[in-house]
Amino acid sequence: MASQLKFVLPLSILAICFLYSCNADSCSSYTFSDNRVYSSCTDLPHLGAALHYNQSSSTKSIDIAFRAPQSNTGWVAWGLNPKGSSMVGSQVLVAFFHSNGTLVAYPTQLDSYSPSMAPGDLTFPVSLVSAEYVKKEMIIYATLGLPDSKTKFNHVWQAGSTVTGDVPGVHPTSGENVLSKGTVDFQ
Numbered sequence: 808m809a810s811q812l813k814f815v816l817p818l819s820i821l822a823i824c825f826l827y828s829c830n831a832d833s834c835s836s837y838t839f840s841d842n843r844v845y846s847s848c849t850d851l852p853h854l855g856a857a858l859h860y861n862q863s864s865s866t867k868s869i870d871i872a873f874r875a876p877q878s879n880t881g882w883v884a885w886g887l888n889p890k891g892s893s894m895v896g897s898q899v900l901v902a903f904f905h906s907n908g909t910l911v912a913y914p915t916q917l918d919s920y921s922p923s924m925a926p927g928d929l930t931f932p933v934s935l936v937s938a939e940y941v942k943k944e945m946i947i948y949a950t951l952g953l954p955d956s957k958t959k960f961n962h963v964w965q966a967g968s969t970v971t972g973d974v975p976g977v978h979p980t981s982g983e984n985v986l987s988k989g990t991v992d993f994q
């Protein structure tokens with residue numbers, strides 16, 4: 808019995824670590840540049856992405872950082888969908904290397920399945936949008952004014968491998984790229 812227990816305990820710790828990803832890649836151990844600190848984070852279940860955030864309930868605005876692995880020729884995006892649960896209607900931030908060599912990030916609305924991806928306003932306030940390329944990850948920083956004073960939202964995230972004429976190209980339409988959506992509660 809005792810020897811069985813010895814065996815079971817390490818295994819269950821392993822199982823818990825697997826479920827809650829207490830490995831070195833977990834978002835809570837991530838260190839940002841510029842001494843940026845966020846009070847909460849979530850390792851997203853697809854595309855190796857993570858979302859970090861700092862809620863500030865008094866002003867109904869939130870600071871976020873979205874990270875996802877990407878080569879320097881691809882793009883990443885993350886956003887909220889206040890009116891639906893998948894791509895169409897999403898209010899997103901996208902990042903990629905512009906042909907001039909700068910990693911650009913800007914807001915854009917996904918109004919159809921082939922959105923223009925042109926920079927524009929969102930249906931809620933967004934400010935301080937910037938991006939960084941660190942250890943083969945694109946990181947998007949922004950401050951969002953949360954719509955309808957809610958804290959719980961449907962969110963989507965995405966990654967694509969091509970950018971043509973400074974416009975992000977179509978992402979794969981199978982596998983993880985169609986599963987990368989869920990809900991987030993900023994509270």
Ligand SMILES: *[C@@H]1O[C@H](CO)[C@@H](O)[C@H](O)[C@H]1NC(C)=O
Nearest residue numbers: 843844845846860861870871
């Ligand atoms: C998040 O909140 C902490 C604690 O209030 C603060 O120190 C930190 O600067 C905030 N981070 C950002 C990115 O605003």
Ligand SMILES: *[C@@H]1O[C@H](CO)[C@@H](O)[C@H](O)[C@H]1NC(C)=O
Nearest residue numbers: 905906907908909910911912
């Ligand atoms: C590259 O283009 C972007 C988008 O127009 C602009 O914001 C950025 O300042 C440019 N960078 C350089 C080095 O010209």
